[in-house]
Amino acid sequence: NAGVMQNPRHLVRRRGQEARLRCSPMKGHSHVYWYRQLPEEGLKFMVYLQKENIIDESGMPKERFSAEFPKEGPSILRIQQVVRGDSAAYFCASSQRDPKAKTQYFGPGTRLLVL
Amino acid sequence: AQRVTQPEKLLSVFKGAPVELKCNYSYSGSPELFWYVQYSRQRLQLLLRHISRESIKGFTADLNKGETSFHLKKPFAQEEDSAMYYCALSPGKETSGSRLTFGEGTQLTVNP
Numbered sequence: 001n002a003g004v005m006q007n008p009r010h011l012v013r014r015r016g017q018e019a020r021l022r023c024s025p026m027k028g029h030s031h032v033y034w035y036r037q038l039p040e041e042g043l044k045f046m047v048y049l050q051k052e053n054i055i056d057e058s059g060m061p062k063e064r065f066s067a068e069f070p071k072e073g074p075s076i077l078r079i080q081q082v083v084r085g086d087s088a089a090y091f092c093a094s095s096q097r098d099p100k101a102k103t104q105y106f107g108p109g110t111r112l113l114v115l
Numbered sequence: 116a117q118r119v120t121q122p123e124k125l126l127s128v129f130k131g132a133p134v135e136l137k138c139n140y141s142y143s144g145s146p147e148l149f150w151y152v153q154y155s156r157q158r159l160q161l162l163l164r165h166i167s168r169e170s171i172k173g174f175t176a177d178l179n180k181g182e183t184s185f186h187l188k189k190p191f192a193q194e195e196d197s198a199m200y201y202c203a204l205s206p207g208k209e210t211s212g213s214r215l216t217f218g219e220g221t222q223l224t225v226n227p
Binding site for chain 1: 119121149151158159160161164201213214215216217218219220
């Protein structure tokens with residue numbers, strides 16, 4: 001089992017561009033979570049998705065950010081018109097379908113730098 | 116609202132000394148508590164969870180509901196324990212598959 005995969009590992013964007021971050025959950029996992037870690041801070045929850053459904057997006061900024069987890073393919077976190085304050089590490093985690101199995105397994109993260 | 120506090124950003128001990136990483140939480144229900152660890156250049160990984168009541172790599176953590184704490188302890192620290200440690204909380208059984216709330220982390224350094 002390759003574990004949770006994220007790509008790219010590093011992403012550099014200029015202000016105003018779009019950033020697309022991808023996350024492939026562990027095999028057999030149907031729950032995906034996205035977290036953001038700003039410099040010198042802990043991880044902050046952004047969004048929780050199951051296949052084709054957004055379950056909890058209470059941590060997502062109201063504008064420019066969106067997430068999806070299609071029936072086929074990886075989960076995508078999309079940031080439109082990036083600003084310098086979006087520079088952070090973005091982590092994806094996945095867990096099993098069983099709601100009692102709450103252990104989340106994390107990917108290596110994507111480091112986004114906005115110039 | 117749920118909140119996790121790790122009061123120490125940095126903690127430095129000598130090899131063989133006991134170590135305790137503090138974690139306090141606030142949550143109105145019965146949460147599940149976790150400790151995650153991130154070694155240098157590695158991904159975040161689960162160290163232990165309170166419902167398992169197990170010892171991993173010599174670390175233990177007891178959930179104290181009265182003090183709303185979940186401190187991580189090890190009697191004899193090793194150099195390979197040097198890492199960033201995060202305490203995290205998840206809502207309890209009443210909620211299925213949900214968000215983790217993390218503390219800000221404690222960087223543990225074990226000196227030779």
